[in-house]
Amino acid sequence: MNPHSPALAGVELSLNRQVQPLVEQLVAQAAALRVAVRRDPLGPTIVDAGIEAPGSIAAGLLIGEICMGGFGQVGLRSGAVDGWPSWLEARSSQPVLACLASQYAGWSLAASKEETGGKKFFSLGSGPARALAAKEALFAELGYRDRAERGVIVLEVDRAPPAVILEKLLRDCGLAPEALTVVLTPTSSLAGTTQVVARVLEVALHKAHELGFDLSQVVDGVATAPLPSPSPDGVEAMGRTNDAILYGGRVHLAVRGGDDAARDLAQRLPSRNSKDYGRSFAQIFKDVEYDFYKIDGALFAPAEVWVSNVDSGRTWHAGALDMDLLRKLWLDAE
Incomplete structure (x- = not known):
């Protein structure tokens, strides 16, 4: 538990209002981005970015910025x-x-076979609509809840959500049916892989939170990670996006406060502090019989970290990329 005051107490910025121009861009440029847009019979707008529609890296970049509520930028470089x-x-x-208030995939959305009338459904929701519902304990810790007339949520799924899930989203977010946009991004798609790897900065912030660092002292952040090709196998696709961050993620955080806290954050944050470090995430996941809770939590972090204290001007560095491992996992031999 973070012993400090809520990091976003008093913040009046609205994620869902800020992000609307990006949502409108995604819908307006659907053909160019190779996504499909339809209106669900219940009223919400559904954007398919990789299930039936092929999607694209460009769509994934835009969806990554949507996940950040319009308060972050996601780009691609050689x-x-x-x-x-x-x-x-x-x-x-x-x-x-x-x-944390937007991009983190923290809203558990599940429905039984009885509720769906067929196959059970599960997804973790990410994006601005999380802050409208504020169902997670994290929002009380952050001291933030959004208020807006429109909302958007991103789901990592390979099929459209059933009516019971859409009804829950509308009810918990307090939105009129036509005011909700649901973006679907299977991890095995170009857009899905892209938007998940774009969480490299978020992974660092979440780990900092788990370590008890005072999040109100985090003032800026930039992060990079290699973008792998998606895999048609769901577990392998998920493994590649995790490996990109665990072994190829590089994060630079700007913080305020004392040097001791900044130095401690840099030293404790990298993924190599985990006992599970050094193997592909897909293999680790299989070894724990597909139970996330059996994986060492210290693994969920970027590979390399730089922390700069803007009050003192000092910077600390820890961890390192393991590109040899990633090339071994991702690159086919000639």
Whole structure:
């Protein structure tokens, strides 16, 4: 538990209002981005970014910014000199708001076979609508809840959510049916892989929170990670996005406060502090019989961390990328 005051207490910025121009852009440019847009019979707008529609990396970049509530930027750059051809960069000058109050996939949305009338459904919701519902204990800790007339949520799924889930979203977010947009991004798609790897900064913020660092002292952040090709296998696709961050994620945080706290954060944050470090995430997941809770929590962190204290001007560095491991996992031999 963070012993400090809520990081977003008094913040009046609205994620869901800020993000609306990006949502409108996604819908307006659907054909160019290779996504499909339809209106569900219940009223919400459904954006398919990789189930029936092919989707694209460009769609994933835009969805990554939507996940950050419009308070972050996600870009693509060439980076072959770093050992992989394509790299994502995520940055924000409102990192706690953009990453933890919005981008973090923390809203559990589940429905039984009886509720769906067929196959059970489960997804973790990410994006601005989380802050409208504020169902997670995290929002009380952050001291933030959004109020807006429109909302958007992103689901990592390979099928559209059933009516019972849409009804729950509308009820918990307090939205009129036509005011909700639901974006669907299976991890095995181009857009899905892209938007998950774009969470590299968010992973660092979440780990900092778990370590008890005072999030109100985090003032800026920028992060990069290599972008792998998606895999048609669901577990392998999830493994690649995690490996991109655990072994290829590089984060630079700007913080305020004491040097001791900044130095401690840099030293404790990298993924190599985990006993599970050094193997592919897909293999680790299989070894624990697909139970996330059996994985060492210290693993969920970027590979390399730089922490700069803007009050003292000092910077600390810990961890390192393991591009040899990623190339071994991702690159086919000639």
